[in-house]
Amino acid sequence: MTTALVTHPACLAHDTGRHHPESPERLRSVLAALSQGAFDDLLRIEAPNCTRDDLALIHPLSFVEEIFAAMPATGHAAIDADTVISPGSGEAALRAAGAVCAAVDAVMAGECANAFCAVRPPGHHAEPERAMGFCLFNNIAIGAARAHRVHRRERVAVVDFDVHHGNGTQAAFEADPHFLYASTHQSPLYPGTGAAEETGVGNIVNAPLPPGAGSRQFRAAFETAILPALEHFRPGFVLISAGFDAHRRDPLAGLNLDEADFAWATARLCAVAARHAEGRVVSSLEGGYDLPALGASAAAHVAALMAA
Numbered sequence: 392m393t394t395a396l397v398t399h400p401a402c403l404a405h406d407t408g409r410h411h412p413e414s415p416e417r418l419r420s421v422l423a424a425l426s427q428g429a430f431d432d433l434l435r436i437e438a439p440n441c442t443r444d445d446l447a448l449i450h451p452l453s454f455v456e457e458i459f460a461a462m463p464a465t466g467h468a469a470i471d472a473d474t475v476i477s478p479g480s481g482e483a484a485l486r487a488a489g490a491v492c493a494a495v496d497a498v499m500a501g502e503c504a505n506a507f508c509a510v511r512p513p514g515h516h517a518e519p520e521r522a523m524g525f526c527l528f529n530n531i532a533i534g535a536a537r538a539h540r541v542h543r544r545e546r547v548a549v550v551d552f553d554v555h556h557g558n559g560t561q562a563a564f565e566a567d568p569h570f571l572y573a574s575t576h577q578s579p580l581y582p583g584t585g586a587a588e589e590t591g592v593g594n595i596v597n598a599p600l601p602p603g604a605g606s607r608q609f610r611a612a613f614e615t616a617i618l619p620a621l622e623h624f625r626p627g628f629v630l631i632s633a634g635f636d637a638h639r640r641d642p643l644a645g646l647n648l649d650e651a652d653f654a655w656a657t658a659r660l661c662a663v664a665a666r667h668a669e670g671r672v673v674s675s676l677e678g679g680y681d682l683p684a685l686g687a688s689a690a691a692h693v694a695a696l697m698a699a
Contacts, residue, residue, distance in 0.1 A: 394697045395506035396425060397494045399438040399486040402511045404479030408467050411475055412643060412680045413511065413525040421509050421676060424686035425693060432697070434503050438490035438510065440482070441533065445492050448536035449529050449563050454520045458527055470522045484512055484527040491534030494673040499542045505661070505672040505696050513677040515557030515632045516582060524555070524582060531632045531675050532563040538628040539569055548573065548626035550617060552656055553634020553677040554644040556585030556597065560632065565591035571624045573617045575609060577602060577637070577646050596620040605647035609637070613656060621663045628671045629664040631657070635679030635688035643680050650691035657692050661699035670699065
């Protein structure tokens, strides 16, 4: 079996305005990197719209309706100081969440070994009843909930190596022992959550890294905190919030990772999935704002998925 790439052109129509870091160029950079010959064997899947039932696995439908009511007919509107929407944002958000659900379905059906969702807007800051941090709906949490509730995976793990803590994913799962959320992230940094003392019901593992931390500290956090927690949890499905803004070139943060670190982490997570989840892994794009670094990091990540 192969690796699937799940995406949709509608994700490019989410217009955040001039100079906003979460721009359509981010996705174009990722897709250009994955158009190289090394990725010819990817199974390419068009992302469907997420259904209301799947959105409701994480978000109350009253919140979903509020988001769509806020969509402007022209121009831009602001959910908060960071989160900008435009007429194309509604479909983009539905395709982004729908991509992760479709990837989970494809992996469970044996159509592919694992999958990467090249989508925007990102999702891990979206709390059940609050859009924030460039995120409208929590794509990865919705996919994880689908793996549990629709596909009956008893234990589902989400691992997040974005430079920012995924407060929304933690909020969605911190009271539910069927899910493990594990994160490495820079601290202090937006959104201000993710302290090591935040442990949920024993199912939250935060490994904050200080500004300036590099490969050694990142890999040590995986080896001493993230991977042991996964081994103990024995997930039946592994999802990855794949943010690449911990790269040393990224303008929005201060960690010093590179493509090799993301490939290493991906390979280690795939090895855990091979032991406990028959290799079931779905990854979704989160942050990453230096375009060359983002494209190269996404390529390294997907190459590691293909090699698993």
